Amino acid sequence: EVKLVESGGGLVQPGGSLRLSCAASGFPFSKYEMNWIRQTPGKGLQWVAYSSPTGGTIYYADSVKGRFSISRDNDKQSLSLQMNSLRPEDAGVYYCMGRGYDRSGYFDSWGQGIRVTVSS
Amino acid sequence: DIQLTQSPSSLSASIGDSLTITCRASQMIDFYLNWYLQKPGEAPKLLIYAASRLQSGVPSRFSGGGSGTDFSLTISGLQADDFGVYFCQQIHTISALTFGGGTKVEIK
Numbered sequence: 001e002v003k004l005v006e007s008g009g010g011l012v013q014p015g016g017s018l019r020l021s022c023a024a025s026g027f028p029f030s031k032y033e034m035n036w037i038r039q040t041p042g043k044g045l046q047w048v049a050y051s052s053p054t055g056g057t058i059y060y061a062d063s064v065k066g067r068f069s070i071s072r073d074n075d076k077q078s079l080s081l082q083m084n085s086l087r088p089e090d091a092g093v094y095y096c097m098g099r100g101y102d103r104s105g106y107f108d109s110w111g112q113g114i115r116v117t118v119s120s
Numbered sequence: 121d122i123q124l125t126q127s128p129s130s131l132s133a134s135i136g137d138s139l140t141i142t143c144r145a146s147q148m149i150d151f152y153l154n155w156y157l158q159k160p161g162e163a164p165k166l167l168i169y170a171a172s173r174l175q176s177g178v179p180s181r182f183s184g185g186g187s188g189t190d191f192s193l194t195i196s197g198l199q200a201d202d203f204g205v206y207f208c209q210q211i212h213t214i215s216a217l218t219f220g221g222g223t224k225v226e227i228k
Binding site for chain 1: 154162163164165166169170173175176207209211214215216217218219221222
């Protein structure tokens with residue numbers, strides 16, 4: 001069974017840091033692109049960060065560039081998001097999401113989401 | 121970034137109805153568009169990829185069309201389990217994935 005399980009969310013003060021993790025299982029993690037996506041009532045679904053299958057190519061949304069860092073460990077089948085200098089507008093539910101084309105068509109899988117609250 | 125505009129933002133329909141949701145991109149994205157359904161408290165679930173390809177396991181009452189800037193998702197014969205929020209997503213520019221604002225579908 002394909003599974004993505006996020007952890008590490010919670011309440012943090014503005015300016016603080018948080019590290020999200022995503023544990024993958026049931027699929028060849030190292031073959032797929034991975035993304036962090038967040039969802040808020042005000043802005044809907046927002047893409048946050050991208051990692052190529054090897055981790056050699058990384059992209060960030062302008063709103064988090066310089067503050068967030070995405071990384072992956074293909075041996076441990078895990079994805080991380082280090083979030084620094086957090087702002088109230090970074091609050092929301094964060095999803096890790098894997099995608100890509102394979103022999104059977106298109107692979108797309110999301111975790112259950114983890115809530116991040118930024119408040120004093 | 122590529123903006124995706126969905127319409128309508130919400131609708132109410134009866135079981136058995138057919139309905140169409142549209143998604144317009146701010147620039148040409150070929151066929152690089154996906155459709156998702158999100159139910160309360162759950163992650164989005166992929167329905168259609170590459171504008172018109174049905175994801176494995178998704179009922180055939182869902183269909184997608186379009187290319188370039190104008191896309192549509194049609195549900196032929198609405199079922200009770202089809203309520204939720206539908207989102208389009210462009211994957212033309214992987215360095216800046218974007219989503220539409222969503223269409224909330226309620227069952228009358």
